Amino acid sequence: DVKVTQSSRYLVKRTGEKVFLECVQDMDHENMFWYRQDPGLGLRLIYFSYDVKMKEKGDIPEGYSVSREKKERFSLILESASTNQTSMYLCASSLRRSTGEQYFGPGTRLTVT
Amino acid sequence: AQSVTQLDSQVPVFEEAPVELRCNYSSSVSVYLFWYVQYPNQGLQLLLKYLSGSTLVKGINGFEAEFNKSQTSFHLRKPSVHISDTAEYFCAVSGRTGRRALTFGSGTRLQVQP
Structure with a gap:
């Protein structure tokens, strides 16, 4: 079974803090994605990566950056957390030549106070 | 660009009754189509997908989509x-070429009552 793990299930941070969300997948997938999930808005793509050291902006990249130093790990960084970044963050991975099917981690619920 | 509209934010239904969750999409290119399910406090799990061929697809847990x-x-x-x-x-689409990220609808909460 594909396994995607996220470093924390729940996280509470203060406004202005730098926040790191880590995601690891164990199936040698080339593609990795970060989404945020908000009620009534579904999932929105923040960033994605097709390969190591490669990244592309998604639909809502403002206020976020990412890092992919190793194939299995994809990190989401909030440079200076703000209250409007309080949300559920979901990581996903897929094969390069997949037909779009993605495998999701359990999510990190981030609260910024 | 693609977009997905799920017409119902909540669908209450009694146990053993039939249910339909609606999804419409728009896209300038050919797409793959997906339904994902999210149980409480869990990540998303693929329910079924349409790639090509028969327009009726069957998924896990007795679900199907057309x-x-x-x-x-x-x-x-x-x-x-x-x-x-x-x-x-959640209903989702991805392009058959280019960016393979998913575009999701806003979700439908299915509430099954005894």
Whole structure:
């Protein structure tokens, strides 16, 4: 079974803090994605990566950056957390030549106070 | 660009009744279509997908969906729901070429009542 793990299930941070969300997948997938999930808005793509050291902006990249130093790990960084970044963050991975099917981690619920 | 509209934010239904969750999409390119399910406090799990061929696709847990190209719809159905089907359901699309990220609808919360 594909396994995607996220470093924390729940996280509470203060406004202005730098926040790191880590995601690891164990199936040698080339593609990795970060989404945020908000009620009534579904999932929105923040960033994605097709390969190591490669990244592309998604639909809502403002206020976020990412890092992919190793194939299995994809990190989401909030440079200076703000209250409007309080949300559920979901990581996903897929094969390069997949037909779009993605495998999701359990999510990190981030609260910024 | 693609977009997905899920017409119902919540669908209450009694146990053993049939249910249909509606999904419409728009896209300038050919797409793959998906339904994902999210149980409480969990990540998303693939329910079923349409890639090509037969427009009626069957998924896990007795769910099925029908692709209708002329109406750009991909509605999800189950003939008899169980309490355990209570979850949030997301319709999603991805392009057949280029960016393979998913575009999601806003979700439909299915509430199965005894």
